[in-house]
Amino acid sequence: MPNFVRTRLLALVVAIPATLALQTSVSAQEPNLEVFYRKLEPKELFKYKWKGKEGVRTAGVLHWEVPESEFGTNGLDRNFTGYCAQVFVTMQANKSYSFKMATIYSSENYNVGDSPTPDKAAVRRVKYIQELFGRYYRDPIRKAVDPEEAVALQIALWKIIQEKEPAEGEELNLDLSKGDFQANYGGECEEAPAFVKTAQNFLNSLSGDDSKYFENPDLKGRELIRLKGIPNANGEVAQSQFALRFAGGGGVGSPNNIATALTTGAGLGTGTPGTGSPAAGVGTGGSGFLNTNSGNGTTTTPPTTTPPPVTTPPTQPPINTPPVGGPPDTPPDTPNNPVPAPAGLLLGAIALGTVGAWRIGVRLLSSK
Numbered sequence: 001m002p003n004f005v006r007t008r009l010l011a012l013v014v015a016i017p018a019t020l021a022l023q024t025s026v027s028a029q030e031p032n033l034e035v036f037y038r039k040l041e042p043k044e045l046f047k048y049k050w051k052g053k054e055g056v057r058t059a060g061v062l063h064w065e066v067p068e069s070e071f072g073t074n075g076l077d078r079n080f081t082g083y084c085a086q087v088f089v090t091m092q093a094n095k096s097y098s099f100k101m102a103t104i105y106s107s108e109n110y111n112v113g114d115s116p117t118p119d120k121a122a123v124r125r126v127k128y129i130q131e132l133f134g135r136y137y138r139d140p141i142r143k144a145v146d147p148e149e150a151v152a153l154q155i156a157l158w159k160i161i162q163e164k165e166p167a168e169g170e171e172l173n174l175d176l177s178k179g180d181f182q183a184n185y186g187g188e189c190e191e192a193p194a195f196v197k198t199a200q201n202f203l204n205s206l207s208g209d210d211s212k213y214f215e216n217p218d219l220k221g222r223e224l225i226r227l228k229g230i231p232n233a234n235g236e237v238a239q240s241q242f243a244l245r246f247a248g249g250g251g252v253g254s255p256n257n258i259a260t261a262l263t264t265g266a267g268l269g270t271g272t273p274g275t276g277s278p279a280a281g282v283g284t285g286g287s288g289f290l291n292t293n294s295g296n297g298t299t300t301t302p303p304t305t306t307p308p309p310v311t312t313p314p315t316q317p318p319i320n321t322p323p324v325g326g327p328p329d330t331p332p333d334t335p336n337n338p339v340p341a342p343a344g345l346l347l348g349a350i351a352l353g354t355v356g357a358w359r360i361g362v363r364l365l366s367s368k
Contacts, residue, residue, distance in 0.1 A: 031071070031074075032098055032099065032100050032101075032230060033066065033070060033073075033074060033076075033098070033099045033100075033101070033227070034067065034069070034070060034096055034097075034098050034232070035064045035065065035066055035067075035096065035097055035098075035099060035227075036064065036065045036066075036067055036095070036096050037062065037063075037064060037091060037092075037093055037094070037095055037096070037097055037238070038063040038064065038065055038093065038094070039062075039063050039093050040058060040060045040061065040062055040063070040093065041060060041061060041063060042060050042061060042145075042147035042150050042151055043058050043059065043060030043061075043151065044058070044059055044060065044151045044193065044195050045057075045058055045059075046058070046059040046151075046155060046183070046195075046196070047183065047184040047185060048087070048158075048181065048182060048183055048184050049181070049182040049183075049184045050087075050088075050162065050180065050181055051180050054184055055087075055088075057087055059084075059151050059154045059155050059158075059195075060150065060151050060154060061081050061082075061083070061140055061145075061150050061151075061154070062081060062082045062083065062084065062241065063079070063080075063081055064079070064080050064081070064082055064241075064243075065078065065079050066078050066079075066080075067096075073245075074101060074245060075245035075246040075247075075248070076243065076244075076245045077141065079141060080141070080243060080244070080245075081139075081140055081141060081243070081244075082227065082241035082242065082243040083153065083154050083157050083241065083242045083243075084154065084157075084158070084239050084240075084241065085109065085157075085161060085226060085239065085240040085241055085242050086229070086239040086240050087158050087161075087162060087181075087239075089229070089237070089238070089239035089240075090239070091238050091239055095236075096232060096233075097229065097232050097236065097237075097238035098229070098230045098231065098232040098233075098238070099227035099228060099229060099230065099238065099240075099241070100227070100228045100230050101225060101227065101228075102225070102226040102227070102228040102240075103225070103226060104126050104129070104224050104225060104226045104242065105119075105122055105123060105126055106122060106226070107119050107121065107122040109122065109125075109161065109226060109240075110122055110125045110160075110161055110165075111161070111162055111163060111164050111165065111180065112125070112165045113165075114164065114165050115165040116168070118165075121165050124172070124208065125160055125161070125172075126210070127208045127209075127210040128160045128172065128174075128206050128208055128210075129157065129160055129161075129224070129242070130210035130212075130213040130224065131206050131207070131208065131209055131210050131212045131213065132153065132156055132157065132160065132202060132206060133153075133213055133216070133219060133224065134210065134211075134212030134213035134214070134215060134216045134219065135202070135205060135206075135212050135216070136149060136152075136153050136156075136202055137153065137216060137218055137219060138150070138218055139218040142218075143218075148194055148195045148198055149198060151195040151199075152195045152196070152198035152199035152201075152202055153199075153202065155176075155183070155195070155196060155199035156199045156202040156203050157242065158181065159174060159176060159179075159181055159199070159203060160172070160174070160203075162180065162181035163179050163180055163181050164179065164180040174203040174204070174206060175200075175203075176189055176192075176196065176199065176200050176203065177189045183196050183199075183200075219244065221246055221247055222244040222245060222246060222247060223244070223245060223246075223247040223248075224242055224243075224244060225242075225243055225244075225245055226240055226241070226242060226243075227240060227241040227242075227243050228240050229241075
């Protein structure tokens, strides 16, 4: 066997384990995220009481952007929305904040400290929250959303999170005019603005039936997670967020666009476009790295055509937004353009090199 053939085969033997090891290392970790807080829109001032103490907060939908410097998005869109999970923590727009990926099932997320079984109490809160999103969440990135309903969802979420745990056998208090966490607009909130009344209507409809979550098309393939605020470079801690990411941390890639597949964390596929559910963390892109199975369970032959080159979308201009509660003139939304992540590009380059070396080795051996 000629020396150059041995060299090619040796490179293949070394590259495959190295690639798989790197891929496993990258996918097994969920690093902290540094995220840019753009703005709060739509938004309304909300007057509340917490255990009798009055306060005012701006309620609405928070808009976040994962910068290009981040290796990946952990299943989040590059531009995503979040809902505040800590009504008493303030933030300022046009700043970067740090988050840690966390589960929504932790008892520390809710006012359940008085419960003899806080973990079970947290699960009940999650059922209400998932039902709330299932019934009323609309994706503001992809469609026009009623501002009143968007703000109402945030207020209803605060009520579910902040309200004290009821006594054994009793139902959670979801009345905004009563309890530990209240809307502060007089007795039965008859003088409350429309968005508060809408929030109460949302809460009135909840029964703990979280199957509604899986019936909402805007939530298909997505899971609710809690982004836990941690100190950023300046020691500032963001309010924790409820946000949506593709289930399992994967993204939805296009079967004909390698750049998109690398950006969203999908593997470099050599099969036909997959038909797997995004809920399985696979999305609707091609099959996984070095996987020759098609999405419908059949086996296909690896294509011999050269994949198209990876292209990088142009960098978006910086966005300057006023602090929350500042002037109302906010810039238009930025398009949700994915940006290839460096980690994905590295895996893609290794994968292309490995497949190329394998093909050359096979052809040379078959010609003998």
